[in-house]
Amino acid sequence: MRIYLDHAATTPVDPLVLKAMQPYFSKDFGNASSIHSFGREAKEALEQSREKIAKAIGATAEEIIFTSGGSESDNLALIGIAFKNQVRGNHIITSSIEHPAVLSTCEYLAREGFQVSYAPVDKEGIVKVEGIEKVLDGQTTVISVMHANNEIGTIQPIEEIAEIVKEKEVYFHSDAVQTLGKIPVDVNKFGVDLLSLSAHKIYGPKGVGALYVRKGTRIQPIIFGGGHEKGLRSGTENVAGIVGFAKAVELANERLEEEANKQRKLRDKLIRGILEINDSWLNGHATKRLPNNVNVGFKYIEGEGLVLYLDEKGISASTGSACSSHKLEPSHVLTAIGCKPEDAHGSLRLTLGRSNTEKDVDYVLEALPGIVKKLRKMSPLIK
Amino acid sequence: MKDLYSDTVVKHFRHPHNIGEIRDADGEGTAGNPVCGDIMRLYIKVKNNKITNIKFKTMGCAAAIATSSMITDLAKGKTLAEALGINRESVASALGGLPPIKMHCSNLAADALHMAVYDYLKKSGSDPKLLKEAERLVKALKKQHFH
Secondary structure: OOOEEEEEOOOOHHHHHHHHHHHHOOOOOOOOOOOOOHHHHHHHHHHHHHHHHHOOOOOOHEEEEEEHHHHHHHHHHHHHHHHHHOOOOOOOEEEEOOOHHHHHHHHHHOOOOOOEEEEEOOOOEEEEHHHHHHHOOOEEEEEEEOOOOOOOEOOHHHHHHHHHHHHOOOOEEEEEEOOOOOOOOOOHHHOOOEEEEEOOOHOOOHHHOEEOOOOOOOOOOOOOOOHHHHHHHOOOOOHHHHHHHHHHHHHHHHHHHHHHHHHHHHHHHHHHOOOOOOEEEEEOOOEOOOOEEEEEEEEOOOOOHHHHHHHHEEOOOOOOOHHHHHOOOOOOOHHHHOOOOHHOOOEEEEEEOOOOOHHHHHHHHHHHHHHHHHHHHHHHOOO | OOOOOOHHHHHHHHHOEOOOOOOOOOOOEEEEHHHEEEEEEEEEEEEOOEEEEEEEEOOOOHHHHHHHHHHHHHHOOOEHHHHHHHHHHHHHHHHOOOOOHHHHHHHHHHHHHHHHHHHHHHHOOOOOHHHHHHHHHHHHHHHHHOO
């Protein structure tokens, strides 16, 4: 028996997505830039996909730039805006709990001479809007705050943040990689100028994503070449991947409410059950939280052992986040919400998906207490 | 998990040897720091200059647990001088290697052992020459990695 509870890391490609992609590998393999029939067919598939994705987030097709995924979208948004608008200002504002794709890009921009401010979060992981207002100045060109956090699932007050820059010449970027298809995403309701999206978190293929760029936004490319994607992202389009991405978005939005309700119930059952273990706590907000995210902490133990003992029982989970699980430092998100470093090491993330059932949750709740007990028996922090 | 760690590491992680405390231990050593996510404590019983019993308690990753378990196996029945000769390389190689990022775990295990031996020698005063040797090892590592 294997139970996959790491859907925030990645998801399996939906069979319908795979089916939609299939023709574009060998049969309809054309280059969308070619003017012959093969090329025109590829172009049509590409543009239909663009339409679908745009519609799903309340955008227009011309505002969608396809990329290789969430990381590239974040890089393009921040680097592309920062450099293009540097005559106007050199200040970037982000939050302390962003994905490494944003934080590392900001570190790069800081090395290039830009000023970066990091807005703090409260102890539940909600970005403090007044923290952004406080550092916002005439030099600020872009603010980047994720829609929901990948580790602790906290949903951010995107609309409130958009409100403070509404009348100003400041672009607002949000990384919606964890929210697309899970909770409603609408660029106009949010008031964002740029939005990062990814296919593989919503049962689409890896290696495909998009950046929504509001019409009129001043941005420059980070990849140069044949001028694809309105010159913002050169490189022959990954037509099969993009078709799969569009299908994945379509399916996710069709099932959004049903899945969110189902997963929210499972999530809450998991949380309730886990918190019955002594000296455990929930990281993040109880309700302003992705329907599929559980992140809990256990005192006196370390997360890797927990994940590997769970793995032996057929349960695939993650410590803090998949990206940081090879680092030795505790998660920057958990330390930002005030978790002590020694406590942050004992965190466990379980992220639900379409395949999970109540039986899975029961199985986890049965296996977990024994594993925590086993690790605590070894811990020198318990007398 | 086998692509992450060697078979021996996996074996020791799954079923660690010599877990626990020795309430009337003759020597005790603690290495690491919970802030960094790993801390090891070793307890030894000594008779006729030999480690007759050894137990560990560790909070840490799979590699930290496996190195703790392995070092208790390596040190059990050894003379104190032999125990001081066990170093990070000997633990890591007994485990069939460790991923580079986890090499510090073998440091911790060797350090905790050396500290436990030092603790015993200091308290018992039984072997001033060996105490000097132990002191040298313990002092060197204090500078090294109390990060």
